[in-house]
Structure formats: structure tokens, C-alpha cells
Amino acid sequence: MGRFKKVPSSLCPMKKPGDVLREILQEKGIKSVGTLSRKWPSGRDIYQELALLLLEGDGAIVELREETAESWDLNGKKVGPSKYAYVRPCFVEKFKVIVDGSEIAKRLPDYPWIIVDLTFWNRHIPKEKDKVALQLRETYAVVRRMYYPRRFAITWVNEEFKKKNKVPLEKVVSYEGSTADFLREKGINRVVLLDPNAEEVLSREDLQERAFIIGGIVDMKGDKKGTTAKIGEVLEKEGIDVLRRKIVLRGDIVGVPDRINHIAEILLRMLYGEDMEKAILAVQAPTHARWRLRKEIPKRKIRYLIDGKLYLVVEKELYDELKQWLNIRWEDFVKVLRETGMVALERRRIHHLNKISVFRFDKSGGKRVILLKRAALLCYNC
Ligand code: SAH
Numbered sequence: 001m002g003r004f005k006k007v008p009s010s011l012c013p014m015k016k017p018g019d020v021l022r023e024i025l026q027e028k029g030i031k032s033v034g035t036l037s038r039k040w041p042s043g044r045d046i047y048q049e050l051a052l053l054l055l056e057g058d059g060a061i062v063e064l065r066e067e068t069a070e071s072w073d074l075n076g077k078k079v080g081p082s083k084y085a086y087v088r089p090c091f092v093e094k095f096k097v098i099v100d101g102s103e104i105a106k107r108l109p110d111y112p113w114i115i116v117d118l119t120f121w122n123r124h125i126p127k128e129k130d131k132v133a134l135q136l137r138e139t140y141a142v143v144r145r146m147y148y149p150r151r152f153a154i155t156w157v158n159e160e161f162k163k164k165n166k167v168p169l170e171k172v173v174s175y176e177g178s179t180a181d182f183l184r185e186k187g188i189n190r191v192v193l194l195d196p197n198a199e200e201v202l203s204r205e206d207l208q209e210r211a212f213i214i215g216g217i218v219d220m221k222g223d224k225k226g227t228t229a230k231i232g233e234v235l236e237k238e239g240i241d242v243l244r245r246k247i248v249l250r251g252d253i254v255g256v257p258d259r260i261n262h263i264a265e266i267l268l269r270m271l272y273g274e275d276m277e278k279a280i281l282a283v284q285a286p287t288h289a290r291w292r293l294r295k296e297i298p299k300r301k302i303r304y305l306i307d308g309k310l311y312l313v314v315e316k317e318l319y320d321e322l323k324q325w326l327n328i329r330w331e332d333f334v335k336v337l338r339e340t341g342m343v344a345l346e347r348r349r350i351h352h353l354n355k356i357s358v359f360r361f362d363k364s365g366g367k368r369v370i371l372l373k374r375a376a377l378l379c380y381n382c
Contacts, residue, residue, distance in 0.1 A: 014271045016147055017055055018048030020107045022074045024099050025061075033061055034068030034085040044145070046076045050086060052144065054101040056171065059088045062095035108148060111210040112271065113186065114139075114264060117179050117231050118156040118216040123224060129164055131218040137166035138261035139214075146268045154216070155179040179231070180238035183211060190241035194263055195228040196253045198244035206245055207271055214263050249280050250325060255292030257283055281327060289326040293336040296322055301342060303367035304353060305360075310367070313353075316344040 041049030064083050071082030143152040153173040175182045191211040215228040232242040247266055249255045262283045269279035300318055304311045319333045337344055357368035
């Protein structure tokens with residue numbers, strides 16, 4: 001062994017088609033690729049999009065007789081001429097094919113599977129069903145951008161779902177049978193079930209598993225609490241080992257976005273090695289962050305009884321502290337303060353209040369009492 005510890009490759013088995021395509025091009029000494037087609041991918045990662053086109057059988061990268069005027073290097077930057085270009089299927093036969101979909105497919109890993117389970121489709125009201133369909137469409141977009149649609153399966157697909165569906169089902173795996181049957185077909189007998197009510201937190205080790213299940217559940221009415229666990233019970237009865245795992249932000253699920261597509265993105269980011277907190281923050285909107293604020297701010301409140309009136313006070317500096325791990329803006333902080341009837345004061349003012357007050361125990365754990373009328377002014381101008 002050398003001086004440097006090698007990171008075991010099993011720690012990051014994830015590879016997306018775009019990476020594989022870049023790898024193949026690099027091996028063949030190709031530094032940039034142009035196009036003879038107007039259908040040329042755009043977006044954040046054109047090689048991912050290009051690889052998906054090739055995998056869908058839509059054209060190939062070929063060697064030209066004359067160079068194109070421009071091309072894109074492997075980082076997606078526009079550069080000068082190239083002898084290699086993407087062509088549509090009708091032109092493929094006219095040129096020498098350099099890379100096609102089958103070459104990429106051969107190098108893609110068979111796992112992990114990302115599965116959305118629709119067992120509880122019929123427990124939803126029509127509006128919720130529309131949301132499930134919408135979130136699945138978003139999940140497809142996430143899987144397309146970050147992974148590989150052919151490793152995305154939707155199980156328990158039914159006729160009504162198909163009508164509402166917005167996912168190109170031919171590009172993913174649409175499975176009308178049970179999740180257990182799907183897993184057996186793939187030779188998988190242990191899965192991770194992502195469940196906000198699980199006891200255990202999703203760990204690095206769990207990320208080595210071959211399939212991850214997200215419940216196709218949307219809960220607008222609040223009547224589906226604990227439903228995800230039932231997906232696990234059914235699988236266990238079918239003889240499949242289920243690792244129920246939750247995703248938490250600093251120990252709590254509050255503040256973790258619970259949409260199917262957001263959970264899929266957090267999971268994928270973690271599969272690529274990102275840590276849980278960073279992955280959550282990448283998808284957390286201020287609305288989700290405010291859920292958590294409503295819990296965090298009151299933890300730090302100090303109660304003052306000033307001239308007979310009760311004030312709930314937190315340090316203004318708490319905002320900077322919470323901003324480190326919640327996607328909040330000052331207006332979110334202020335909004336939650338208003339909702340909970342609190343005020344924020346600078347730390348040095350709080351010190352001052354503490355100096356001129358006395359602590360008294362009461363049923364709520366105690367408060368600081370200030371008899372001076374003018375102290376109330378301190379709380380108003382913040
Ligand atoms: N009301 C449902 C949750 C629906 S959220 C329940 O109580 O079981 C939709 C899906 O997203 C869940 O089935 C689960 O797979 C996933 N999910 C949402 N939040 C999660 C979290 N914090 N940790 C793990 N999975 C989560």
C-alpha cells in the first residue's frame with residue numbers, strides 16, 4: 001500500500017451516462033464534438049443530454065470527412081472545429097460511427113434502482129392524485145438530469161395513473177405489478193425504504209444498497225401519516241428485507257422537503273457522495289426552511305416581564321446562526337417572529353436587560369422581571 005489511502009470504488013458506484021460518454025471520448029482521444037443536426041442538447045450538462053439521446057437510439061457520434069465549424073469540449077464549452085459530430089439516425093449509416101448508445105449502455109451500472117411505489121394511489125383524493133402525477137414528472141426530470149431514466153421504476157402502475165401521468169413511460173420502467181415482484185425479477189432481496197417515520201437515519205452504508213423506495217404519497221388532507229411504513233410491511237410479508245430510513249436535518253425531519261422529487265434529488269446527491277445536510281440545502285425552499293424556523297426560534301426564547309407586560313425575546317444574532325444551515329432570508333426570520341409573537345434584540349441589549357432584571361420561576365420555566373417602565377422601550381425599536 002502506498003502512502004495515500006485509496007477511496008474504495010464501491011463508495012461511489014454512481015455513474016451517469018454523461019460521465020460514461022466523456023470517459024469513452026477521452027479514451028478515444030476525442031477532445032470535442034460538433035453537430036450536424038439542429039437537435040443539439042442545451043442545458044447544464046450537454047454531454048448528459050447527448051448520452052441520453054444516444055441511449056434512446058436517437059443518433060450517434062460519427063467521424064466526418066470535413067470538420068464542423070464549431071464544437072463543444074468535454075466541459076461543454078464552445079470551441080473550434082472538430083472532425084467528430086453528433087448526427088441524427090437517418091445520417092448514421094453515411095459515416096463511421098465512433099460512439100453509439102450500446103457502447104454507453106454496456107458501461108452503465110445495473111444499480112441502484114430508484115423506485116416510486118404507487119400502492120396507495122387509491123387512498124388519494126383527485127387533487128392529490130394530480131399532485132402525485134406532477135411530482136413524478138419532476139422526479140423524471142431529476143433522474144434525467146442527475147442519473148439514468150432506465151433505472152427509475154414506477155411500480156403498481158394502474159389505468160387511472162396512466163391517464164393522469166406526465167412521464168414518458170417508455171423511457172423509464174413502468175411496472176404494473178407489485179414492488180415485491182419487480183424486486184424479485186431483478187434479483188434484489190433487500191431494499192431501503194425512505195420513510196420520514198423511520199427510527200434510523202439513512203447512512204453511508206445504506207447507500208450501497210441496490211434499490212431505494214420512495215412512497216408515491218401526497219398528503220394534503222393529513223390523513224396519510226405513517227402510510228409509508230405500510231409499504232415496508234407488505235414487502236416484508238413477501239420475504240424482502242426492508243431497511244426503513246429517514247432523512248433528517250440536524251436530527252429532525254422538520255425542514256426536509258417531503259415532495260417525492262425533492263426526496264429523489266436528496267437521495268441522488270447523497271449517492272454521489274454529498275453529505276445529507278448539503279443535499280437537503282440544495283433543494284430546500286424558504287417555505288421548508290420556515291417549517292423548521294417555527295421550531296428553532298422558540299427554543300431560544302427568553303421571557304421578560306417588563307412593567308407587567310410579557311415579552312418573548314430572541315437574539316437577533318440567532319438569524320446568522322440559523323442561516324448557516326437553513327435557506328432563510330431575513331424576511332423569513334421576521335415573518336416567523338411575527339407569527340409567534342416574538343421580538344429580536346441584539347445580544348448586547350439582551351445582556352443589558354439581564355443586568356437590570358431578576359429571574360423568577362413560574363409554571364413555564366421562569367422569566368426575567370424588570371420593573372422599570374423605560375425598559376419596555378428597548379423592545380419596541382427593533
Ligand atoms: N404522509 C406520508 C409521507 C408522504 S411524503 C407518511 O407519513 O408516511 C412522500 C414520500 O417521500 C414518503 O413516502 C417517503 O418515501 C419520502 N419522504 C418524505 N420525507 C422523508 C424523509 N424526511 N425521510 C425519508 N423519506 C421521506
